[in-house]
Amino acid sequence: MNSYYPIMIKLEGKKVVVIGGGKVAERKVIGLLETGAQIILVTPEATPELQRITQEEQITWYKRDFLETDLKGAFMIYAATNDSQLNQHIKNVAQPHQLVTIVDDPKNSDFHVPARLQRGKLTIAVSTSGANPTLAKKICKQLEQQFDEKYEDYLEFLFLKRQWILKEIKEPILRRKLLTAMAAEEFMNNDDLEEAFWRLYKQICKADT
Numbered sequence: 001m002n003s004y005y006p007i008m009i010k011l012e013g014k015k016v017v018v019i020g021g022g023k024v025a026e027r028k029v030i031g032l033l034e035t036g037a038q039i040i041l042v043t044p045e046a047t048p049e050l051q052r053i054t055q056e057e058q059i060t061w062y063k064r065d066f067l068e069t070d071l072k073g074a075f076m077i078y079a080a081t082n083d084s085q086l087n088q089h090i091k092n093v094a095q096p097h098q099l100v101t102i103v104d105d106p107k108n109s110d111f112h113v114p115a116r117l118q119r120g121k122l123t124i125a126v127s128t129s130g131a132n133p134t135l136a137k138k139i140c141k142q143l144e145q146q147f148d149e150k151y152e153d154y155l156e157f158l159f160l161k162r163q164w165i166l167k168e169i170k171e172p173i174l175r176r177k178l179l180t181a182m183a184a185e186e187f188m189n190n191d192d193l194e195e196a197f198w199r200l201y202k203q204i205c206k207a208d209t
């Protein structure tokens, strides 16, 4: 089986071209907004939400039909029109190294977009490899309760403390013990994470000295 390979791609400053201005293009554009990508939208018409986004966000709208030259320098391309021949044409004229999704042809696409749940630095992406995108969406919805808003602050805290640990604690076993203890639910449930951290630190690191 040729399964998909999940990665987290940094799009900051990279050119991403979305062709089409319907509901599907709208969803893809919304998913890109926080990435810092240089978003180019190509479509003669756009949904009211997309029109609002083009006014309020840093995105460029070429209000016309697609031209081959629109793909120049693009890192990622979404062929998201309702014209399936045009979507295929976009894939055909793209360079082999450009990543293209054809929204009505998963088999010939280079990647697809998973459903996702974002809690600050925590991303949970769910893919059904195109078997049923609605199921992917439903699974994310179910995970919303388990991974609630408090994960946002918790991950921010973990991030900062991990930077500190990597800098200050040289002994790999102690590092590992601390980082593992901080990943436990019991630790997350502390009201005062800072205080809980120093307690843990004393327990683990001072016991060793």
Ligand SMILES: C[C@@]1(CC(=O)O)c2cc3[nH]c(cc4nc(cc5[nH]c(cc(n2)[C@H]1CCC(=O)O)[C@@](C)(CC(=O)O)[C@@H]5CCC(=O)O)C(CC(=O)O)=C4CCC(=O)O)c(CCC(=O)O)c3CC(=O)O
Binding pocket: 027, 028, 031, 101, 102, 103, 104, 105, 106, 111, 112, 113, 114, 115, 116, 126, 127, 128, 129, 130, 131, 132, 133, 134, 136, 137, 140
């Ligand atoms: C392969 C993939 C390529 C890609 O687009 O990246 C793809 C392909 C297709 N989707 C179709 C239909 C629908 N897609 C959705 C919804 C989502 N689709 C998304 C991703 C993907 N869709 C990729 C696979 C991801 C995976 O499986 O894990 C999500 C997860 C992410 C996102 O879009 O951002 C987002 C939910 C996000 C959210 O809201 O949480 C709904 C439901 C709805 O709109 O509520 C419907 C209608 C119901 C139905 O038909 O199932 C059709 C048929 C079109 C037709 O009828 O012509 C095709 C083409 C085909 O399968 O041939």
Ligand SMILES: NC(=O)C1=CN([C@@H]2O[C@H](COP(=O)(O)OP(=O)(O)OC[C@H]3O[C@@H](n4cnc5c(N)ncnc54)[C@H](O)[C@@H]3O)[C@@H](O)[C@H]2O)C=CC1
Binding pocket: 019, 020, 021, 022, 023, 024, 025, 042, 043, 044, 045, 046, 047, 064, 065, 066, 080, 081, 082, 083, 086, 103, 104, 133
């Ligand atoms: N991958 C996915 O998640 C899904 C994919 N689909 C597929 O995606 C297609 C698009 O769906 P919707 O957004 O609902 O369609 P839509 O009909 O609402 O929008 C189509 C858009 O394509 C634009 N367009 C048409 N010709 C163009 C051209 N020459 N150059 C630039 N833009 C052009 C139109 O201006 C319009 O904005 C559907 O045909 C369907 O097959 C549908 C649902 C989900």
